[in-house]
Amino acid sequence: MSNDNPAANGQAEAQQAAQLSIQKIYLKDASFEVPGSPQVFQEQGQPQFKLELSQRVQQIGDTAFEVVLGVNLTCELAEKVVFLAEIKQAGIFVLEGFDDATRQAVLGTYCPQALFPYARSTISELVLAGGFPPFVLQPINFDQLYAEQMRRRAAEGQGEGLVGHA
Template identity: 45%
Template sequence: MAEEQNNQAADAAVQPQFALQRIYVKDISFESPKSPEMFRKEWKPKVNLDLNTRNSKLDDGVFEVVLALTVTVENGEDTAFVAEVQQAGIFAVSNMEDKAVHHTLGSFCPNILFPYAREAIDNLVTRGSFPPVMLAPVNFDALYAQAVAQKQAEQEKAAE
């Protein structure tokens, strides 16, 4: 019986492990350069979303992942507002191969952070007295796969 428990404990020790330790706002900004004139114009917004992720190692098996969103809305020729959020999280990732760690940090963690960033953007915009901006879900798996393919293509091109 004791041997079986030791084997189970040993198996658990080598299992891939993932834990969310903290989610927080790293940076937040809202600008409305044409207010209050913008409120007097007909509202025909053009929304542009820039999205970026980055990660850094804090300790062995502990990483900070930052999801940066910038929403720029133009109304006609003028910029109505710019809302920026850097939503961050601290994640513990262990007992994974490097490829799995990179995928976790580049896709899985941003998926966790995105709803928080989306809510922060919406909150900023409505506090600026503009109609809510409900950002559509993002397929971080597809974006990660695209980034990996682009990096491989660049490496192959450089090797030629």
């Protein structure tokens, strides 16, 4: 049975034409500091961890975008910084055939989700190489973070674009 609705046919063709490809995933920047070493290794107590995420999207071609996922992990014990791990995991993604809203959603959800396993591994390796017990970042729901960001921007009247924003 054929579909006689031209709008539905056009939408189906546009969805079939949309393509996403990952051109490259790379570590853009990494830093690990243990400001109180070696004394910090003698400290006892329950450490507190603070995780901060950031994202930056930059258009680098007609259909190519660099997405940078920033992960900052701070470990404190008795209000002293034990270690600080900071990385910027990046990727180049090519998105073709997406409307603006869908492209922004893909850049804000799928792309950081693709980068996250690499960031998780790098943070774990840095912490271990720094002489500390293994640390595993818990999964992050980037769909929920994106939805919250869009609600916040709508409330502030900033619009929906991610490109060029941190």
